[in-house]
Amino acid sequence: xxxxxxxxxxxxxxxxxxxxxxxxxxxxxxxxxxxxxxxxxxxxxxxxxxxxxxxxxxxxxxxxxxxxxxxxxxxxxxxxxxxxxxxxxxxxxxxxxxxxxxxxxxxxxxxxxxxxxxxxxxxxxxxxxxxxxxxxxxxxxxxxxxxxxxxxxxxxxxxxxxxxxxxxxxxxxxxxxxxxxxxxxxxxxxxxxxxxxxxxxxxxxxxxxxxxxxxxxxxxxxxxxxxxxxxxxxxxxxxxxxxxxxxxxxxxxxxxxxxxxxxxxxxxxxxxxxxxxxxxxxxxxxxxxxxxxxxxxxxxxxxxxxxxxxxxxxxxxxxxxxxxxxxxxxxxxxxxxxxxxxxxxxxxxxxxxxxxxxxxxxxxxxxxxxxxxxxxxxxxxxxxxxxxxxxxxxxxxxxxxxxxxxxxxxxxxxxxxxxxxxxx
Numbered sequence: 001x002x003x004x005x006x007x008x009x010x011x012x013x014x015x016x017x018x019x020x021x022x023x024x025x026x027x028x029x030x031x032x033x034x035x036x037x038x039x040x041x042x043x044x045x046x047x048x049x050x051x052x053x054x055x056x057x058x059x060x061x062x063x064x065x066x067x068x069x070x071x072x073x074x075x076x077x078x079x080x081x082x083x084x085x086x087x088x089x090x091x092x093x094x095x096x097x098x099x100x101x102x103x104x105x106x107x108x109x110x111x112x113x114x115x116x117x118x119x120x121x122x123x124x125x126x127x128x129x130x131x132x133x134x135x136x137x138x139x140x141x142x143x144x145x146x147x148x149x150x151x152x153x154x155x156x157x158x159x160x161x162x163x164x165x166x167x168x169x170x171x172x173x174x175x176x177x178x179x180x181x182x183x184x185x186x187x188x189x190x191x192x193x194x195x196x197x198x199x200x201x202x203x204x205x206x207x208x209x210x211x212x213x214x215x216x217x218x219x220x221x222x223x224x225x226x227x228x229x230x231x232x233x234x235x236x237x238x239x240x241x242x243x244x245x246x247x248x249x250x251x252x253x254x255x256x257x258x259x260x261x262x263x264x265x266x267x268x269x270x271x272x273x274x275x276x277x278x279x280x281x282x283x284x285x286x287x288x289x290x291x292x293x294x295x296x297x298x299x300x301x302x303x304x305x306x307x308x309x310x311x312x313x314x315x316x317x318x319x320x321x322x323x324x325x326x327x328x329x330x331x332x333x334x335x336x337x338x339x340x341x342x343x344x345x346x347x348x349x350x351x352x353x354x355x356x357x358x359x360x361x362x363x364x365x366x367x368x369x370x371x372x373x374x375x376x377x378x379x380x381x382x383x384x385x386x387x388x389x390x391x392x393x394x395x396x397x398x399x400x401x402x403x404x405x406x407x408x409x410x411x412x413x414x415x416x417x418x419x420x421x422x423x424x
Contacts, residue, residue, distance in 0.1 A: 003075035007191035019419035024064030025193035036062030058085035077190035087211030133210035149220035161217030178256035272313020296326030314338035333358030371410035
C-alpha cells in the first residue's frame with residue numbers, strides 16, 4: 001500500500017495497513033530545526049557539519065527531507081506558499097547558526113543581525129529600512145511578532161485596511177502551486193497536505209501580518225480579540241471580504257492543482273485554552289462558522305480535498321460546531337487540555353471527524369519524560385484513536401527545540417512497532 005492510499009483510507013474512516021504518519025506536512029505538524037538536526041544526526045543521515053534548511057523562519061521549523069521521511073516512515077508531504085511569514089521567498093539559501101549552535105541554511109531574506117541586547121530582529125520582505133515585525137530574544141528559539149498597532153480612530157476605521165493582504169492569487173503563485181503539486185505527486189507516493197493561505201479567519205498569528213511593511217487597521221493581539229465583541233460588525237465585514245477573495249482564489253488554484261491534494265489547511269486560529277474554549281460557542285457560530293461553512297461547502301462541492309482545522313486547547317464543546325461547519329480533520333488534538341480525554345473524543349466524534357495529531361504530548365511527555373514514558377503514551381494513543389480508521393499520527397503540535405533526541409527516536413520507533421493493523 002502506498003502512503004497516498006494509506007492516508008486516503010484513514011481520511012475516509014477506513015483501516016489501512018498501518019497508521020499513517022505525518023511529520024512536517026504543515027506549519028502546525030513540524031519540528032524545530034534544532035530537533036530536526038539532532039534527529040538526522042542520530043539516524044546517521046548527515047555529517048555533523050551538514051546544515052538543515054529553515055523552511056519556516058517564524059517558528060524556525062526545519063525541512064523534513066525525503067531521506068528523513070523514509071527513515072521514520074512518513075506518509076505526508078507538504079505544499080506551502082513560496083514566501084515565508086515575513087514575506088520573503090523561501091530561496092537563496094545561506095548559512096546561519098541558531099543560538100543553540102545548530103548549523104542551518106536560511107533564506108536570503110533572513111536579513112538580521114544581533115541587537116545591543118543580543119536579540120535578533122526580523123524585517124518584512126527582509127527590508128531593514130522599515131520597522132521590524134519579529135524579534136527572537138537572545139538565546140531564544142523562534143520569533144515573536146512585533147505588533148505594528150497604530151492608534152485606532154473608530155470613525156475612520158475601514159475593513160479594507162484589515163484585508164489588504166488578501167488579494168487575488170498571482171500568476172506566479174499559481175504556476176508555483178501547479179508545478180510543485182505535479183512534482184510532489186509524480187516523484188513521491190506521499191499524500192499532499194497543502195496550505196494555500198487566505199482562509200485563516202481571525203488566526204491571531206496572521207492578524208498582525210508580519211509580512212506587510214506598513215500594516216494598517218486592527219493588528220494588535222489584545223485589540224483584535226476585544227474587537228470580536230466590541231467591533232463585531234467590523235470584524236464580520238473583514239471576514240466577508242476575506243472569504244469572497246478566498247473562494248475566487250481556491251477556484252483558480254484548483255484549476256492548476258486538480259485533485260492531487262489530499263488535505264488542505266483551512267484554519268489555524270486557536271479557539272481553546274488549556275482550561276476550555278477561548279470563546280463561547282455562540283460567538284463561534286455567529287462570527288466564524290458562516291465563513292468556515294462557505295469555504296468547506298465550496299471545496300466539498302468542487303474537489304475531493306479533505307479540510308483541516310487546527311485549534312489548540314480544550315475545544316471539545318466546539319468540536320460539534322467544527323463538524324457542522326464541514327471540517328473533515330481536527331488537529332492537534334491536545335489531549336492534555338480540559339475535557340480532551342482521548343478515549344472520550346474517539347467514542348463521541350471518531351466517526352465524524354479525523355483526528356490528525358494527539359499522538360504524544362509535546363508539553364510534558366515528549367520533552368520531559370523518559371523514552372519508556374513516550375513509548376507507553378504513543379502505544380495508548382494508537383490503541384485509542386486508530387481502530388476504525390480516522391487517525392493520522394502526529395505529535396500534539398510541533399516538536400520543539402531541546403526535546404531529547406532519545407525521546408524523538410522512541411516516538412518513531414513506537415509508531416512503527418504499534419501502528420500496524422489490526423491494532424495490538
